[in-house]
Amino acid sequence: MKSISRALSLAALAAGLAFAATAPAGAAEGEVALKHAEWSFEGVFGVYDRDALRRGYKVYKEVCAVCHSMEYVKFRNLAEPGGPEFSEGQVKALAAEITVTDGPDSSGEMFERPGEPKDAFPSPYPNPEASAAALGAAAPDLSLMAKARPGGTNYIYSLLTGYVDAPEDFHLATGSYNLYFPGHQIAMPPPLSDGQVDYEDGTPNTVDQMAKDVAHFMMWAAEPKLEQRHRMGFQVLIYLLALTGILYFTMRKVWAGAH
Numbered sequence: 542m543k544s545i546s547r548a549l550s551l552a553a554l555a556a557g558l559a560f561a562a563t564a565p566a567g568a569a570e571g572e573v574a575l576k577h578a579e580w581s582f583e584g585v586f587g588v589y590d591r592d593a594l595r596r597g598y599k600v601y602k603e604v605c606a607v608c609h610s611m612e613y614v615k616f617r618n619l620a621e622p623g624g625p626e627f628s629e630g631q632v633k634a635l636a637a638e639i640t641v642t643d644g645p646d647s648s649g650e651m652f653e654r655p656g657e658p659k660d661a662f663p664s665p666y667p668n669p670e671a672s673a674a675a676l677g678a679a680a681p682d683l684s685l686m687a688k689a690r691p692g693g694t695n696y697i698y699s700l701l702t703g704y705v706d707a708p709e710d711f712h713l714a715t716g717s718y719n720l721y722f723p724g725h726q727i728a729m730p731p732p733l734s735d736g737q738v739d740y741e742d743g744t745p746n747t748v749d750q751m752a753k754d755v756a757h758f759m760m761w762a763a764e765p766k767l768e769q770r771h772r773m774g775f776q777v778l779i780y781l782l783a784l785t786g787i788l789y790f791t792m793r794k795v796w797a798g799a800h
């Protein structure tokens with residue numbers, strides 16, 4: 542009986558280690574504690590919510606893409622398993638909405654063509670300097686943003702819903718006041734307002750919902766293989782448990798003859 546309980550505690554230890562390795566990073570340090578939303582992708586069994594990803598893409602495309610690039614995401618990624626999983630036809634149509642400068646052709650000229658699934662999301666500005674000149678500060682690329690800031694999606698969600706009037710004693714030189722932006726003064730004007738993006742699936746298009754959806758989408762962009770990683774983590778867990786059991790009973794057998 543004792544041996545079985547010891548085997549179990551060993552297995553629990555192995556499981557604990559495996560869980561610890563997949564646990565998300567700690568929350569942000571900041572003056573104001575971040576808001577926390579429930580994310581379907583959290584935890585060892587976490588998966589992305591396809592509908593949230595599709596709505597989030599729409600928010601990005603119609604609102605954020607006016608100022609921000611997502612240069613590491615290609616249209617064809619939108620059809621891949623583990624993401625928004627648009628059909629090939631939908632992806633072709635989405636890509637064809639943009640115009641891409643390609644070339645040179647055989648006479649050395651650059652030419653314009655409709656976008657194709659292999660193309661990256663378009664950048665609204667040719668370089669960060671142009672973005673800064675137009676907006677007061679460069680709007681950063683959003684491809685990896687969900688991984689680049691402490692707090693990840695909770696930070697993005699908080700930031701997008703964190704615009705309030707500046708306190709009386711705060712000197713706002715330019716831009717807007719945001720509860721969650723370091724230093725509070727941010728060059729990004731409040732990008733979302735209620736009802737701004739039409740949701741075809743009937744989900745209420747409140748600022749809160751759109752902020753969550755676009756953060757969900759940005760998480761997928763930053764970690765498109767999350768679902769595969771979680772599956773792999775689970776397999777490793779099972780493997781560790783099995784290995785622990787086998788090792789334990791082998792050791793018992795080996796040492797049984799020792800005394």
Ligand code: HEC
Nearest residue numbers: 604605607608676678679680681686697727728729732755
């Ligand atoms: C009108 C242009 C504009 C729009 C639209 C816009 N942004 Fe921004 N965004 C900016 C600028 C400019 C900055 C840089 C702010 C600064 O450094 O003060 C920024 C910064 C950010 C940051 C980084 C904050 C940080 O911690 O550095 C995130 C995240 C962000 N935007 C997300 C979004 C999302 C998501 C949307 C769409 C819902 C969006 N933005 C729409 C201009 C815009």
